[in-house]
Amino acid sequence: MKVFVCISHVPDTTSKINFTENASEFDKTGVQFVINPYDEFALARAMWLKEKQGASITVISVGDASVESSLRKSLAIGADDAIRIDAEPTDGLFVAHQLAAVLKEHACDLILTGRESIDYNGAMVPGMLATLLDWNFINACVGLEIENQTATALKEIDGGTETLSATLPLVIAGQKGMVEEKDLRIPNMRGIMMARKKPLTVLAPIAIESSTHANRFEKPAAKSACKLVDASDVDGLIALLHKEAKVI
Amino acid sequence: MSVVVYAETSEGNFKNTALEAVSYGKKVAEQMDLPLIALTVNATNPAELSRYGADKIVKINHADLNSFNAKIFAGIVQQVAERENATVVVVDSSSNGLYLAPILAIKLSAGYASNVVAAPSSIHPFVIKRKAFSNKAFSHTEIKSDKKLIGLAKNSFGVFENPTTANEEDFSPEICSSEVRSTAINKASGNVSIADADVVVSGGRGLKGPENWGLIEELAAVLGGATACSKPVSDMGWRPHGEHVGQTGKPVASNLYIAIGISGAIQHLAGVNASKVKVVINTDPEAPFFKAADYGIVGDAFEVVPKLIEKLRDFKAQNS
């Protein structure tokens, strides 16, 4: 089984979000970039398929040379090889087209992605990629088993879960639950050494227009100070929530 | 040309998110001087949508469409959008809306903006405001393509009445085949889901252990709300994954979010910024959550919460 894992390279979750002077771009100064947290769950599940069922794993990312740190980390975790498509990921549609163009040229049974990337929060690349490839798509996956080319996936729905079944090839977008938090992989020294020798191929992008453009960014308005209520005065809190905030 | 809204039903009824999407669609339609067409599948009372401004209601009724399938439903919305020559299509951000929208975007060749929180600030060029960086910022995004698909963030625009006399029309779409089969649905019955809840009561590591969750559940029950938790709480298995709120968990966009024994780490706050009113109960006055909250009590959850439950019961008894 051949598995591709799509890796998005995003600001670390603790990052302070700032923009360049005219607010037209995200200010990357001093920001640490990491593998998108949801993609870590996808990669850990792919590693499980590799170890238990002999799958081979390619990690793929659309981005400039800086994304190679996340690809190298993925190789150190255990992916077999990596592909970088050398283009600025301008929007979800653009990324989906770039990935689809490469995936059409490769034999592949399963594409694992994260539910969304935590930077632009599009939640669009996986569904678009599946549709461009004319493959089936399962979103919000919180559990995955594969047997004889058939996937059984647990999908989160509002208020519960749904069990879905489909044959490969598939695009599956996952989140925590695909593996448990404790089963996320941290690269060890041997993995890091081996990653240096694993192939990382850089491909040129295809020519495609993005359909959206972020013209300007804005930070939420500063909020007014928290009103403190004495611990002995829960009636006071109830009155504020009822009369002032009007939420109860 | 038209604006088309997909108004999702759950067991035949419109959810609040669907009515919000129709209210939003009306605003966009007015701005563009176009008719608003609402599309429903197996709705018990489709006429309800005329109260929120639909000029035409396209009704689809089919026994095969009682359970949701993203590819099939995307195909249906596509057919209606093409039939009505839609320039703008609006869907909500329920888990089904989020699932079908990217599929629909490709089928329609529409530029897609998700997490949209406001009506377009301009029509030429078409610019909307959307959430980005996990609620830490907004982006004013231009949709450049001719056709536009908008995913409306929950609880961001509001539900507005705008009564019209709508034509109703039945439509029988082609139903494509899907190889993704649903074999079971497991819903915790009786509980309000975080996505649907107006009130969310959330507990953190400050509650010490799963045996104390009765406090959270009881407070949520009094308020008719959902229960939630911080990430370490679900990592330790005190609570199910589906309850973990934050940048890497569920986003909460409720009217009221009550955080009990949660410190307010940046990753947690990212998931609750979109809630309208935030209340924190924490023993530590220096906890960062106090900077993000609207109301706070510095105190021990094990003393404050039981009192709060009791007083809220009295309050509810008097005010209902």
Ligand SMILES: Cc1cc2nc3c(=O)[nH]c(=O)nc-3n(C[C@H](O)[C@H](O)[C@H](O)COP(=O)(O)OP(=O)(O)OC[C@H]3O[C@@H](n4cnc5c(N)ncnc54)[C@H](O)[C@@H]3O)c2cc1C
């Ligand atoms: C990549 C990454 C992603 C993450 N994503 C998320 C996320 O999505 N969501 C999330 O929640 N976290 C996330 N985290 C974890 C986050 O950084 C914090 O560790 C976590 O939110 C802390 O949870 P907590 O507030 O329950 O626990 P703590 O930080 O331990 O806080 C417990 C609080 O309870 C208070 N307390 C103690 N006793 C009492 C009492 N008797 N009564 C009242 N208050 C009391 C304490 O004063 C303290 O403020 C992420 C971390 C990383 C690295």
Ligand SMILES: Nc1ncnc2c1ncn2[C@@H]1O[C@H](COP(=O)(O)O)[C@@H](O)[C@H]1O
């Ligand atoms: N630039 C990218 N390169 C590779 N995969 C990506 C990229 N951006 C997003 N993805 C994948 O698509 C998922 C959803 O991202 P998004 O649609 O941007 O929210 C991510 O979790 C990744 O798996």
